[in-house]
Amino acid sequence: MILAFTVLALLVTPVVAPAQMGGRSAEEIEKEAEADRARAQALRRKANVLSEEVRALKAESVSVARRTQDLEADLSAVEETLASLQAEETAKQKELRDRRAQMTETLAALQRIAVQPPEALAVAPGSPMEVVRGAMMLRVAVPAIEGRAARLRGDLEELAKLRRDIEEQRETMRATAAKLAEERRHLSTLLDRKKELRARTAAQSEAAARRADKLAEEAADMRELLAHLRRQAEIRAEALAARTPKPPEKPAAPSESQGGASTAGTAATPDTSQVARLNRPPDIRAFPGNKASLRMPARGRVVTRYGERVRRAGGPTESRGIAIATRPAAQVVAPYDGQVVYAGPFKGYGRILIIEHGQRYHSLLAGLERIDAIVGQWVLAGEPVGVMGGSQGQNPELYVELRRTGQPINPLPWLAQTGDKVRG
Structure with a gap:
């Protein structure tokens, strides 16, 4: 985008026409033409530098966003493991309490018998045979009690190991959360720099956004x-084609009085092939023919599938896309290369982002807390375009649609699976 507007600026560079020559000599006109060429070259160099910086920022932001999403998935896995261990610890503690209660009752009975003197057994209630039978039962019970005690010791050791595992998982969670925070800070820095570069073409972007809002x-x-x-x-493409100057015909050999004018006119004409390429950056790929080629825009669990009955404000209806339950503040990326054509609220969808991918394919992302892309911006697959909301303990849902010629199609077959869970 920046390169586009910078190079297009060359198109309005004043051209020296023959009528403007007045009484100037060919040498003066040649000097002015040389100055024009120098300015044009300087602008091209500046445009190339900016273009390279934008490309580098895009590539780095894609890489950082991928690491961010990987860390989000790792953190979710650690939290699930920790929750499972804590539930196991709670169950083990209850089991230990029950066994201790049983052991306490049994040991209390043995202790009462053990402290009785032998002569007391002779006058104990019941017949001598019952007394002997009770003593034999206690003798049999002792090994069982010892077995219970051994199992209790094993359970205590398992509980101690569970607590060590829980602490290890907590440490892993703290380390992963710290890495995630660092990557998010890095990504925020990159986004700020991209915003600075976009600010140079803010007027054009704002005009496009106003048209999209209307x-x-x-x-x-x-x-x-x-x-x-x-x-x-289509209208913008036609307008750009109309503004793009045609390559000049090869001029005839200039006469002494016309030589400078011909040179000046040629110098002020920019490379039309470069202008033609501005409409679609060279690193933007065409929409793929193979399925499972798009990136999952966020890490999480698919909780609503395409065609599933869902309840909307107007009543039950079939879902035209999928919903992904994400982490709070999860990173959202572009599912594929394309151009942002709409960013803002829309009826029944809330805040949405629409990316045009070519071949009449569009992807729609809704439910974002923050959108980091603007109308007219070209994005790469995996490039960060927004962030989810939600607070700790909540799982906001990202709604994703894929449309061809305006009609919704099932996005899941097109999205490459990342190992995240799909419900159903």
């Missing part, structure tokens, strides 16, 4: 909005 107000539903956005994209 279309959203006029559209009755998502299909109509996408149709409007496609038409706007």
Whole structure:
């Protein structure tokens, strides 16, 4: 985008026309043409530097976002393991309490018998045979009690190991959370730098956003909005093609009086092939033909599938996409290369982001707390585009749609699985 507007600025560079020559000599015109060439080259160099910086920022942000999402998945796995261990610890503690109660009763009975003198057994209630039978039962009970005591010791050792495992998992969780916080700070720095670069073309971006907002107000539903956005994209492409100058014809050999004018006019004409490439950056890939080629936009668990009956404000209906339960403040990335064509609220969806991928495919992401992309921005697959909301203990849901020619299709077959859980 930045390169586009910088190079397009060259198109409005004043061109020296023959009528402007006045009484100037060919040498003066040649000097002015040379200055024009120098300015054009300087602008091209600056545009190339900015373009390289943007590309580097994009590549790094994709890498950092991937590490961030991996850490989010690791942290969720650690939390699940910790919760399982804590539940096991609670059950083991209850089991130990029950066994201790049984042991206490049995040992109390043995202790009462043990402290009685032998002559007391002779006058104990019951016949001598009953007294002997009771003594024999106690003799048999002692090994069983010893076995229970051994199992109790084993249970205590297991409980101690569980507590050590819990502490290890807590330490892992603290370390993973610290790494995640560091990666998020790194990503925030990258996003801030990208915002600085985008600020140089803020006027064009704001104009595109205003047009998209107006279309959203006029559209009755998502299909109509996408149709409007496609038409706007076609209009912009036609306008850009109309503004792009055609390659000049090879001039005839200039005469003495016309030589400088011909040179100046050629110098002010930018490389039209470069202008043509601005409409779609070279690193933006076409939409893939193979399924399982898109990135899952967030890590989490799919809790609503395409076509599943869900309850909306207007009543039960079939889901046109999928819903992913994520971590609080989870990172959201672009599922594939494309251009942001809408970012903002829309009827029944809340805050949404729409990315056009070409071949009439669009992806829609809804439920974001914050959107880090702007209308007109080109994004790469895996590039960070927003963040989920939610507080600790809550799992916000990211709603994802994939549409072709405005019609929703099942996104799951297109999304490469990352090992996250899919319900159902």
